[in-house]
Amino acid sequence: MKKLKRSQRLVDMTHFLLEKPHELLPLSLFADRYGSAKSSISEDLAIIKEVFEGEGMGELQTLAGAAGGVKFIPRMPADEASSFIAELCQMLEQSDRILPGGYLYMSDLLGQPAIMEKAGKLIATAFYGVEIDAVMTVETKGIPLAYATAGQLGLPVILVRRDHKVTEGSAVSINYVSGSHKSIHTMSLSRRALREKSKVLIVDDFMKMGGTIRGMVDLLGEFGAQVAGVGVLVESEVADVKDRLLHDYVSLVSLGEVDARERIISAHPGNYFAGRAQ
Amino acid sequence: MKKLKRSQRLVDMTHFLLEKPHELLPLSLFADRYGSAKSSISEDLAIIKEVFEGEGMGELQTLAGAAGGVKFIPRMPADEASSFIAELCQMLEQSDRILPGGYLYMSDLLGQPAIMEKAGKLIATAFYGVEIDAVMTVETKGIPLAYATAGQLGLPVILVRRDHKVTEGSAVSINYVSGSHKSIHTMSLSRRALREKSKVLIVDDFMKMGGTIRGMVDLLGEFGAQVAGVGVLVESEVADVKDRLLHDYVSLVSLGEVDARERIISAHPGNYFAGRAQ
Structure with a gap:
C-alpha cells in the first residue's frame, strides 16, 4: 500500500x-x-x-x-434507536398489512436489508457486555435479523431447520408446541452446528406465546448449551402474560390489538428501553 | 452535532x-x-x-x-476477491464436509456473516452497472447471501417460499423440476412481493442442474418481471453442461468431483473472473 x-x-x-x-x-x-x-x-x-x-x-x-x-x-446511539423504533411502529400500523385471520404482512419490512441491519445493531446493543458464542434462529423469517445481529457481534449464526435435511448430516430433532395454536411442530439442528457449553443468543422476527423460542431453548438443552438471551423484532401482546412460555427477552416493537374488521393495528415500542437494554 | x-x-x-x-x-x-x-x-x-x-x-x-x-x-478489490475465492475453495475442500450420499456440509460457512458479507459484495461487484430493482432467493440456505448482496446494492430482498404461508397473503405458486433428482417441487411468492417489470437478480448458495433457479425464472415470468442476472456461491460441475437448465450465471466457486470413498473434494474458482464480472 x-x-x-x-x-x-x-x-x-x-x-x-x-x-x-x-x-x-x-x-x-x-x-x-x-x-x-x-x-x-x-x-x-x-x-x-x-x-x-x-x-x-x-x-x-x-x-x-x-x-x-x-x-x-x-452500538446504536439512543436517539437513533428511538427514532428507528418509532419508524418501525409507524410502518407496522399501515392498515393494508392485515391478512385474513388477523395475520400481519411483514415480508416487505423483513425484506429490507437496511432495516434488518439497524434492528440487528439494536439487538446487539441490547446485549452489550453479555458473553455470547453464537446467534441462533429457526428458519425462515428470523434469518435476516439473526445474521444482522451476529454480524454486529462478530459471531456465527446457527440455523435450526423445520425438518431434517440431507445437507445437514446427523441431527437432533425435538417437538415443540406452538403456543398460539397449541399445535405440535418439529425442529432440528445438525449435530455439528453447536459445541457443548456454548452461550447462545436466540433471535426471531416475531413472538406471541413464545412456543417457537421455547423450542429453541429446549434444543439448546439437548446440546448442553446455554441461553445467553432472547431478542425479537416484534412481540405480540397476549391476553394473559402468565400464559407466555418465555418471560426474559428484549423486543423492539410490541404489537397490540389487530382489529381486522375496523382495519386498525396498534404498535408501540417494545421493552428495549425498559428492560436490560439500559 | x-x-x-x-x-x-x-x-x-x-x-x-x-x-x-x-x-x-x-x-x-x-x-x-x-x-x-x-x-x-x-x-x-x-x-x-x-x-x-x-x-x-x-x-x-x-x-x-x-x-x-x-x-x-x-466494490471488492480484485486482489481481495481472488484471495477470498481461494480461501473459500480451501474451506470447501476439507474432507470432513462429505455427508452420506456425497452431499457437502456447508452450513458452517453459510453461518458466518463475515463470509456471506464478502460473498455478497463480490456478487454485487459482478453485477456492477446492471440495472436491478430487487434481489430474489428461495428459502433457506441462500437467504444470507441474498441479503448480503442486496445490502451492498441498496436493494430489497424478495423471498420465495417452499410452500404458501398464511403470513404471505395471496400468492402465486408454481411447480418446478429439481434437476439432480428430476423430482417435482413447489415454490410460492406473495402477490405483494414483486411489481410488474421489475428487474430481478437471482441469488442462491448452490446450483447443480439449475432447476431451482429455473423455477425462480419461471416465477418471475408469472409476475411479468425480468431476470437481471443470476449469482451463486457454489456451482457443482455436471457431466454434460448441455443438461444444465441455465447457462448465464456468475459463480464464485466451482465444485468438482466429490469422491465419497476416498474422501476427496475438489473445488476451484468459479466463472467470476472469467465471465461478465470483468
Whole structure:
C-alpha cells in the first residue's frame, strides 16, 4: 500500500474497523499497512475513538501489551434507536398489512436489508457486555435479523431447520408446541452446528406465546448449551402474560390489538428501553 | 452535532457513506450535519474518493446540480476477491464436509456473516452497472447471501417460499423440476412481493442442474418481471453442461468431483473472473 497522509489513513482505518467488528486488530497491522510508526497509528485511533464514542456509534477498545490492539464494538446511539423504533411502529400500523385471520404482512419490512441491519445493531446493543458464542434462529423469517445481529457481534449464526435435511448430516430433532395454536411442530439442528457449553443468543422476527423460542431453548438443552438471551423484532401482546412460555427477552416493537374488521393495528415500542437494554 | 475538525469529519463521513451504499446523499446534508461550507465538504469527499478508489473499495460518484450529491458504490478489490475465492475453495475442500450420499456440509460457512458479507459484495461487484430493482432467493440456505448482496446494492430482498404461508397473503405458486433428482417441487411468492417489470437478480448458495433457479425464472415470468442476472456461491460441475437448465450465471466457486470413498473434494474458482464480472 502506498504511503498515505493522516487524512487518508483515517478514511482507510475507519473502513477497516467498521468491516471487522469485535475483532482484535494489533497496532502492528496498521503500522505495516501504512508504513507508519505505531505512535502515529495511536494518534489516528485516538481521533477515530473520539468521533465514534462522541457520536455513540460504538466503542473503540484499546488493549495494551504484546497481545494488545484495538477492537471496535458497534452500538446504536439512543436517539437513533428511538427514532428507528418509532419508524418501525409507524410502518407496522399501515392498515393494508392485515391478512385474513388477523395475520400481519411483514415480508416487505423483513425484506429490507437496511432495516434488518439497524434492528440487528439494536439487538446487539441490547446485549452489550453479555458473553455470547453464537446467534441462533429457526428458519425462515428470523434469518435476516439473526445474521444482522451476529454480524454486529462478530459471531456465527446457527440455523435450526423445520425438518431434517440431507445437507445437514446427523441431527437432533425435538417437538415443540406452538403456543398460539397449541399445535405440535418439529425442529432440528445438525449435530455439528453447536459445541457443548456454548452461550447462545436466540433471535426471531416475531413472538406471541413464545412456543417457537421455547423450542429453541429446549434444543439448546439437548446440546448442553446455554441461553445467553432472547431478542425479537416484534412481540405480540397476549391476553394473559402468565400464559407466555418465555418471560426474559428484549423486543423492539410490541404489537397490540389487530382489529381486522375496523382495519386498525396498534404498535408501540417494545421493552428495549425498559428492560436490560439500559 | 458539535463542530468537528476535518480529521474528525473524515471519520464520520466515511462511516456515514459506508452505511448507505447506493443512496444519493446531497452535499447540503453533510454541510448541515457539520455546520461546514459545501466547499469544505467537497474537499473532504475528494479525500475519501481518492482513498476508496485508490484501494478499490468502491466508487464515490459525484452528481452536480441542485438534485446532486454523492453516492457510494461498494466494490471488492480484485486482489481481495481472488484471495477470498481461494480461501473459500480451501474451506470447501476439507474432507470432513462429505455427508452420506456425497452431499457437502456447508452450513458452517453459510453461518458466518463475515463470509456471506464478502460473498455478497463480490456478487454485487459482478453485477456492477446492471440495472436491478430487487434481489430474489428461495428459502433457506441462500437467504444470507441474498441479503448480503442486496445490502451492498441498496436493494430489497424478495423471498420465495417452499410452500404458501398464511403470513404471505395471496400468492402465486408454481411447480418446478429439481434437476439432480428430476423430482417435482413447489415454490410460492406473495402477490405483494414483486411489481410488474421489475428487474430481478437471482441469488442462491448452490446450483447443480439449475432447476431451482429455473423455477425462480419461471416465477418471475408469472409476475411479468425480468431476470437481471443470476449469482451463486457454489456451482457443482455436471457431466454434460448441455443438461444444465441455465447457462448465464456468475459463480464464485466451482465444485468438482466429490469422491465419497476416498474422501476427496475438489473445488476451484468459479466463472467470476472469467465471465461478465470483468
